[in-house]
Amino acid sequence: MPRATCAAFAPGESIDVNGAHSLVRTLLASGVDTCFANPGTSEMHFVAALDQIPGMRCVLGLQENVVTGMADGYWRLAGKPACTLLHCGPGLANGLGNLHNARRARSGIVNIVGDHATYHRAFDAPLTADTEGWARPVSAWVRTSARAADVGRDAAVAVQAARTAPGGIATLILPSDSSWDEGGEEAAPLPVPGPVAPDPGAVRQAARVLREGKRVLILLGGAALRERGQALAWRIAQATGASLLAEGSNARMTRGRGLPQLDRVPYVVNVAVERLSGFDHIVLVNAKAPVGFFAYPGKPSALYPPEAGVHVLSRFEGDAEAALAALADELGAPEAAIPDPGPRPEPARGAPTPEGLARTVAALMPEGAIVSDESVSYGRGFFPETYAAPRHDWLQLTGGAIGDGMPVATGAAIGSGGNRRVISLQADGSAMYSLQSLWTQAREKLPVTTVILSNRKYQILIGEYAGVGANPGPTAMNMLDLGNPDLDWVRLAGGMGVEAARAETLEALGDLLSQSMARPGPFLIELSV
């Protein structure tokens, strides 16, 4: 085997390159410089390589769903993948929920999953599991590096797969002998194909539909939801009379002053069907034709009229802004000013309401804030109250697997460079899924203000139960109610090193929000709703 030496080591140090060294060096060379980690024994050589080769920021999460959710939030802000470090099949399994959400967000992530040595698998030691089988449903790309010499090359392909538009999950499984054996070879970064250029036929088709004078909805998703895409869509809508909506759940949407007052497809099926009922055509821009989050007896799965024409201007992997620009040109749509949303809201007072909460956040958030929204049922009306807020980015739960709001907030704080305030609006039931996130926020001193919407029940399910029949009886309420005992979020946060306080009114919320934003680190507010 070639005995390459690793030039990145401390001066004067020169040791043989093993698979783990080649992995760290290839990741760094490919632009991956942040590792969200929860390592185990089989990853120790990789941990040692991270220690020996400078350049990777390693962030520990105390459970893997925190780790994978942080990697999702990181991508949404940084626009480049982080890697995760996970321990064997079960460590990956613990993080699958938020990998599911990341897949729906179309986030790019490079999972490094340590596993048993290749020759040890046959012995069926306790942690042996079907690591590849668990990885496949969430991954665009899965590979097990069979020997040290393959690791660098495989890692370069993994990064390429993660970065390929719109972003994907690449899972590289690293048997411990592929990690510790010598013969590692660093690989050069591979070219990353950019988003797909607009299809002129699709542009002409959309223009034709928009010129017909019928009622057209332009539905925006993914890369169409940044400032330029929204401005182009607004221009097209003004020129043609088309309506604009965002998808129901969005990985990242730029919002606030200077952007169109863009609402999203409603969650409740009847409301959504009514909202979409008048459209003759839907033009999809990096979006999917709207479907119900769940099926219900006697209600449709598709939320748009069956007779509506559905037209794809740009697919998920497409260059949404270029497609919208081409469409605006094709239509000869003139520049169009985006209307002023009116004065910035004042902080609200009195008992908490969803609208009052949203107005208070809009009143107090700093310019460039990031909102991580896992408010579930409580937050359905947040959008209209925050149009006149300063410019901000709004991140949502994309895959419906609850428990990503706090990890995404944590990763977004890191992915945005640590100087943008993150406001994490978090339903209490979902928060309990990944509360360990708070510890990482404290350790990394991240500027995250978490607002726990504490209603002490799975409110969304009580609403859904009502649709099934009568009021929940004691057995059902025993599965829908989070009281008895009440969760005390001030103590939970304090137990993980995050200062916290309780608010019963919107005035108190406003005071605590303002105080938290004047601090460099995390803070948690338990808001009784």
Add this chain to the structure above:
Amino acid sequence: MPRATCAAFAPGESIDVNGAHSLVRTLLASGVDTCFANPGTSEMHFVAALDQIPGMRCVLGLQENVVTGMADGYWRLAGKPACTLLHCGPGLANGLGNLHNARRARSGIVNIVGDHATYHRAFDAPLTADTEGWARPVSAWVRTSARAADVGRDAAVAVQAARTAPGGIATLILPSDSSWDEGGEEAAPLPVPGPVAPDPGAVRQAARVLREGKRVLILLGGAALRERGQALAWRIAQATGASLLAEGSNARMTRGRGLPQLDRVPYVVNVAVERLSGFDHIVLVNAKAPVGFFAYPGKPSALYPPEAGVHVLSRFEGDAEAALAALADELGAPEAAIPDPGPRPEPARGAPTPEGLARTVAALMPEGAIVSDESVSYGRGFFPETYAAPRHDWLQLTGGAIGDGMPVATGAAIGSGGNRRVISLQADGSAMYSLQSLWTQAREKLPVTTVILSNRKYQILIGEYAGVGANPGPTAMNMLDLGNPDLDWVRLAGGMGVEAARAETLEALGDLLSQSMARPGPFLIELSV
């Protein structure tokens, strides 16, 4: 479709039987009367059926790995399966870590995983996932009920699969339309095959080996580790000079006064290889030939001498006690008294040590206690110090996926009828994986005393790192150290309604242990180690 009515409803009430009703009735008829749950929208009809049909105890867990771990602990004590209720693919995914452990424990569990309506899957709504694909690696049996009329029959098969020796995981995926559609048909319980009877040839072979006068190890696992199996093994060992050991990790082992002083296969490879080095033969009784938990460069995967003969007296699905009885008869082994382990230890004093902790627990545990042991590296020496404790059952982490100690303790408290004290010995890093268990302990007022072994680091990994090379540098320690900030377990427990206190000495631990055992509900002790 037949319009059967459901006789179990409240008197005077008679409604059409849907798939969910048939599921609840079939589970109850098959002896499944406990449901560990974290439901979602697609499970609302099942939740409603649980409400309408009396007889199922429903226990909420605030994250699915708690739910599945509780079901594992329940089986280990109750000897019959509970069902879980999980929400779609991601809800199952969140619980896979402890299903992996349950598979290694050979626990019987019936997973009910709600999912999208059959016709809704094609719309690829956000929660759509490969539910079957994720279930397969941990399940002995997986089926998706395609229509309401199948649900009862499928549920009966699921229970049969879960109960078939030695116990297995059966996953029944319930599309919401199979749940809500009428035409449900309750199914009668199916016969459950008992453990497999001893193979006379295997008994003769083991007897031949034991009579040869060479050094023989009898390795006990699974069903061999209850009182009768151990007594028979002791008798055989006394008659033949054979040695006895238990497997390294055991789902449930009866221990204490009146049982043999049975140690287990050591975790550390070198120690285990040394311990097993002198044996010419190994006789396996519901156990697996010992292998290293992990591979290490230059160390063997199998822990026993390559030249040793390995003989299977009884397989996992075998009747271990019958096989041992047949072997004792074949050998003509006389009854043999089990030696007294000496006086019960006194509570230890001073700074915490593993041995002192174990002696204090042995001194103070009530008769019939259950120990849930996820002490990881700290607990490797607990066994010898607890031979003279009162009779108890000891439960271990079987699959190596950390985070099962507290859920298993919780489920064991329920599965044992709620009148046996559970002592949960819990490493702090692992505890953070499923701390939500404490809330369920408080809600259900379970007699669980948790001792958090708070060393504020992943101590096992720092030990493993040392095997890789030098001391961990700052990057590595950032992934191995749980300090900065320190976790405060008294506040964490209090935030979930569990009273707690901190102990710095073994005297203080002893006082708190005694106090906790005088109370009906849960208590947590953070022991600084």
